[in-house]
Amino acid sequence: MAVAYSGGRDSTALLHATAMQARELGLEVLALHVHHGLSVHADAWLLHCEGQCAAWVAQGLPLRLQWRRLTGQPAAAESIEAWAREGRYAALAEMAREAGTDLLLLAQHRRDQAETLLLQALRGAGAAGLAGMPAQQWREGLCWARPWVDQPREAIEAYIAEHALQHIEDDSNSDPRHARNRLRLAVWPSLTAAFPQAEASLAQSAGWAQQALALLQEIADEDLRALGEGQGLDLLGLQALSPARASNALRAWLQRRTGQIAPASLIRRLAGDEARAGQGAWPCAGGWLRLYRGRLSWSHGAAAPPPPSQIVKLDFAGMHAQPDWGGAWRVEPVMQGGVAAGLLQDLTLRARQGGEQFQRAPRSTARSLKKAYQEAGVPAWQREGPLLFAGERLLFAAGLGIDARMLAAPGQAQFGLRWLPDPATD
Numbered sequence: 001m002a003v004a005y006s007g008g009r010d011s012t013a014l015l016h017a018t019a020m021q022a023r024e025l026g027l028e029v030l031a032l033h034v035h036h037g038l039s040v041h042a043d044a045w046l047l048h049c050e051g052q053c054a055a056w057v058a059q060g061l062p063l064r065l066q067w068r069r070l071t072g073q074p075a076a077a078e079s080i081e082a083w084a085r086e087g088r089y090a091a092l093a094e095m096a097r098e099a100g101t102d103l104l105l106l107a108q109h110r111r112d113q114a115e116t117l118l119l120q121a122l123r124g125a126g127a128a129g130l131a132g133m134p135a136q137q138w139r140e141g142l143c144w145a146r147p148w149v150d151q152p153r154e155a156i157e158a159y160i161a162e163h164a165l166q167h168i169e170d171d172s173n174s175d176p177r178h179a180r181n182r183l184r185l186a187v188w189p190s191l192t193a194a195f196p197q198a199e200a201s202l203a204q205s206a207g208w209a210q211q212a213l214a215l216l217q218e219i220a221d222e223d224l225r226a227l228g229e230g231q232g233l234d235l236l237g238l239q240a241l242s243p244a245r246a247s248n249a250l251r252a253w254l255q256r257r258t259g260q261i262a263p264a265s266l267i268r269r270l271a272g273d274e275a276r277a278g279q280g281a282w283p284c285a286g287g288w289l290r291l292y293r294g295r296l297s298w299s300h301g302a303a304a305p306p307p308p309s310q311i312v313k314l315d316f317a318g319m320h321a322q323p324d325w326g327g328a329w330r331v332e333p334v335m336q337g338g339v340a341a342g343l344l345q346d347l348t349l350r351a352r353q354g355g356e357q358f359q360r361a362p363r364s365t366a367r368s369l370k371k372a373y374q375e376a377g378v379p380a381w382q383r384e385g386p387l388l389f390a391g392e393r394l395l396f397a398a399g400l401g402i403d404a405r406m407l408a409a410p411g412q413a414q415f416g417l418r419w420l421p422d423p424a425t426d
């Protein structure tokens with residue numbers, strides 16, 4: 001088993017207590033320290049941990065210290081604390097795995113739990129945030145356990161005093177830029193003066209929220225199974241659920257697919273009316289969420305989806321830029337082979353979805369757009385251009401031109417229409 005050992009008061013007490021127990025049981029404890037490379041004191045902290053562990057070993061405690069230094073630095077938009085936390089958890093997991101242990105103890109206690117709940121509530125968190133830190137949690141084959149999460153902080157202080165243990169004081173714990181420190185320094189003393197039971201009560205609330213969260217996950221599992229999660233999520237089926245249940249299922253689905261918590265605004269859009277059209281695309285968690293034929297899927301990566309459908313008006317001559325498609329329309333009066341001006345007033349522009357029909361010549365028959373492209377020998381990259389619809393009828397397909405069924409009669413006032421994928425060179 002391993003203990004995450006910062007050298008601070010709490011993990012010093014936990015490491016000592018664990019090693020004392022391990023000695024009784026004939027086990028060895030691995031102390032894991034992460035050097036974040038952030039504080040000017042970080043080298044001194046590592047030295048302290050090494051010295052402390054060596055002293056305990058000399059006293060006959062069965063332990064061994066391993067440490068790792070984080071490399072790299074936070075991305076421009078990332079907070080230092082979030083970067084350090086993620087790096088720390090990754091380094092701890094890696095060291096534990098390398099040592100062949102699947103149990104890692106963390107030293108958070110009941111006050112930490114109460115603070116976490118308050119901080120989450122102040123950020124407007126839902127059940128997942130209000131549940132605080134679980135007493136134990138399996139992640140990727142490793143059990144992260146917080147054996148003291150129900151213990152008051154005073155019990156740890158008493159343990160430190162009883163065994164006269166030395167520990168470091170992290171100077172960043174008094175930096176008021178961190179929300180947790182502001183809470184500890186400015187709010188906690190008056191809160192507990194007015195409500196002496198605050199720590200216990202808040203920790204108890206976190207416990208209830210954990211139970212509520214477990215229930216929400218069970219309901220999401222059930223709903224997602226029914227909505228055919230594997231083949232893309234059936235959005236209409238989802239919208240038929242009660243609003244709370246739909247949003248719960250959607251949040252769970254997005255988190256499982258993307259590994260991230262989805263923003264509330266996205267949940268509202270997807271669970272609400274905006275997504276009823278049956279198609280659309282939204283950037284999400286470094287990839288794209290696509291709604292196609294009523295099913296929602298998420299794919300990783302930056303491949304841009306086609307722009308959403310829109311209304312365009314092409315009933316006068318000239319170049320009409322279409323920047324979201326990277327091209328332009330050229331509209332010009334012609335004697336034949338054009339479209340009646342009236343039809344160009346109110347067009348819907350959208351990407352291919354599959355299933356469209358297209359007729360290439362007046363005396364041929366309409367067939368699938370895919371076949372029409374094949375027959376005309378249009379290369380694949382030219383098939384990705386926009387389609388224009390007059391109502392439900394396909395009027396124009398990039399790479400092919402005007403659908404023969406939409407051509408104006410000779411002699412009628414009409415406009416020729418061309419799609420220029422790269423107008424600058426045309």
Ligand SMILES: Nc1ncnc2c1ncn2[C@@H]1O[C@H](COP(=O)(O)OP(=O)(O)OP(=O)(O)O)[C@@H](O)[C@H]1O
Nearest residue numbers: 004005006008009010011012032033034106107108
């Ligand atoms: N640099 C580190 N190396 C190894 N483990 C760490 C490190 N920092 C934190 N931990 C682990 O994560 C737990 C929570 O970290 P946090 O910084 O919130 O704790 P803390 O209240 O300052 O605890 P401590 O008094 O042990 O530093 C610690 O109790 C410890 O088990």
